[in-house]
Amino acid sequence: MKNVLIPYVLLHGDPVVKTIVERMLDENIQTIRPQLTERGISYPLLEDLGTNGSVESAKSLLEDLVANGVFERKLIDRIVLCPSCKGYLIRSKYHCPKCDSFNIEQVSFIEHTMCGYIDSRKKFEKGDELVCPKCVGRLSVKDSRPIGQSFECNPCGFRFDSPKIVEQCNTCGEHFGSREAVYSPIFEYIFTEEAKNALSKGTLLLSMIEESLKEEGFEVTLRGSLPGKSGVEHRFDVIAKRGEELLAANLSFDATNEDLTSLFAKKYDTSPKYSMLISLSKPAPPTVAISESYGIMVVSGSKPSEITEKLKQIVKPPSVPK
Template sequence: MLKSDKLERLELYKDRNTQVFLNKFLSEEISELEPVYDPKVGYHYPIVEAIVGSVQDAEAFLNRLYNAGILERRLYDKIIYCPKCGSANVSVRYCCAYCKSFDIQRSALIEHVKCGYMDVEENYKKGNKLVCPKCHEELKKPDVDYRRAGTWCTCKDCKKSFDIPVVAHFCRDCHTAFTFEDAVIKDVYAYTLREDAKEEAARGWVIIAPIRDFLLENGFEVESPAFLKGKSGANHMFDIVAYEGK
């Protein structure tokens, strides 16, 4: 944990929203905050929104806690947004490597082991059976009579064949088709409370806050956190410092 972030953390622990949120971890109501998917807004964090208000505020709030070293995060997913309207309601299209049409047929490639003939599955189909188009023998046992040798795509528009399709996207809201190059891609995280922050947070308001309130009620001036200059002239940070009121 960075010492330089400690002040920021202590500030945050005094914040009511942070307290409500961190309490959910401390009380074990949640162990990890996962984002929830919504086709309209994409990923969001309803638990946090209930505390801080909007989707944007929730994101800023989580970023602040992460940057201060209170939360840890792991990459949960990547989300694709439409570059034109910003919608997250985006589909994936597998397209022809030649003409970019998404009207392609994906087939399984099958090899007849005995004669070595290879073709797409449809060409072996005879009713419910698989029959080799070359030697006319029936293929019965997978991995013995025949083996699957990957996939093969055929474009229904230009009729060409290829093994790896090109990925493209389609916005279901504004109907724009766009490529990987233009896609707006955002990292989405799941959050946990850092072990060391757990203790620090608990001390921050479970222990310090009542002491602070008690001292204030009894006429002390209180600073928390506070800096005092030591004999060496260096500044030292204290969780709480109380002065006798005048």
């Protein structure tokens, strides 16, 4: 199914998708990268381009494009988000596992090797010196041994290795633990191989069409727009002018009735001499019948060269007998 969907999305999908894909091709962008903002993970490239700056709409658009086989996503990181506001400005705090106080300290333990007594360093401190609370002997570097570090709760005295981690959201103030946290994946989005192929075919075909129309004396604009009588601007994949003659064409991978209907509306408003739907696959007979009633030529062929040959035949000026 993917092979059918990709060209569909790329060519007839939503205009926002078209703009994004065109911009990526123009600027040779292969990957849509995330960025962290106060609002969480965002995709700046998409927010510039008609998703109204909304993080949510940019994300759902990307997920649609993944479902349609245009992009594949790559997990690049994970991030802790606030469960209540989805903010990412989070402060981690350590609490006592017993009484839940935030007032805990890291303590280091030492052993008085002369008598074997072990306690926190604090308990040994007497002014500038270390004195053993058990045998009251003074500790020198030689007869003290560091044992390691741990946590101690100031209010309840409980000692522990792993504190309870409490996150606090800087944006809304919510407190939450790792169970409530949203541990969200961060993806970047890359064109699939199928999409790259479909795009390169479309691009190749367009440049061949441009070339052959120029040979026939046309001035050609690719992916441009024409003003209609209604005042609406209509986008076409190919716009070509030769004197008073105007040609407007759209590319389609599968020449559907929807393509024809949408082209007919544009044709009606802009009245070019030649209106064409150029397709890499042969249209079904009912589609041909519709195209005839609309006055739209369907130019199809399995290879780009076959299409450009047909195109040249159509636009060749009739030879004037001398």
